Amino acid sequence: MPKIDPKLIGFDIDGVVADTVEAFLRLGRERYGLGRFTPSQITDFEVARCLPVAPEVIDAIFAELLENPIDADLKPMSGAVAALTALAQRAPLTFITARPLRQPIEDWLRLILGREVFAPARLVAMGDHDRKSDYLSALGLRYFVDDRAETCLGLRRQGFSPIVFSQPWNQGRHDLPTVASWPEIEALWS
Ligand SMILES: [Mg+2]
Structure with missing residues (x-):
């Protein structure tokens, strides 16, 4: 190029x-009791299509990252x-x-x-x-x-x-x- x-x-x-994925998976574990997923498991931009996690939980984690990325330690x-x-x-x-x-x-x-x-x-x-x-x-x-x-x-x-x-x-x-x-x-x- x-x-x-x-x-x-x-x-x-x-x-x-x-x-964003590091923060998503870390918040998921620490605040929502999610298992230890790895970034390689996120094979779709729509996370609900690739992780066995309730859409409401996914939305709640993304809302935190949207509203308060500093507190979320993004x-x-x-x-x-x-x-x-x-x-x-x-x-x-x-x-x-x-x-x-x-x-x-x-x-x-x-x-x-x-x-x-x-x-x-x-x-x-x-x-x-x-x-x-x-x-x-x-x-x-x-x-x-x-x-x-x-x-x-x-x-x-x-x-x-x-x-x-x-x-x-x-x-x-x-x-x-x-x-x-x-x-x-x-x-x-x-
Ligand atoms: Mg992007």
Whole structure:
């Protein structure tokens, strides 16, 4: 893949910047008595389709991660903070999430990245997996890293260049370029 212009890339948050599955499984064990599932068992973006857990429990855990990611101790993916900190020297960071609540994830991003790195960043939280292209257009972006295969396939249909962050729930569901780690993302432009 040719090197990309760092001014043209944006990022999804959950499953890309944030290790949402680690937090989901940990909260499930600690607060809801779930068994010891592993991330490799989450083979569908809709968790209720792949884990033997009541949908209400899944919804309750996701609500906690949505409303209070800091208290839930949501962690960044390995290498994400270093790569984003380096990228921020070259271009404003852009995050586009389908989370419908902006403030909690804004506070979380500021905490993990630090005030100075986060201050110039752009954050869109709009509650819809399928409208990310509107914001990519408005912000003048071309590349987008996301872990949801359907989102990435939709972006390609709309003329963007999505990159799938490899996760158990997107395996075999697309034929797009992939990255498996933040060092690999950094190598896209450096
Ligand atoms: Mg995601």
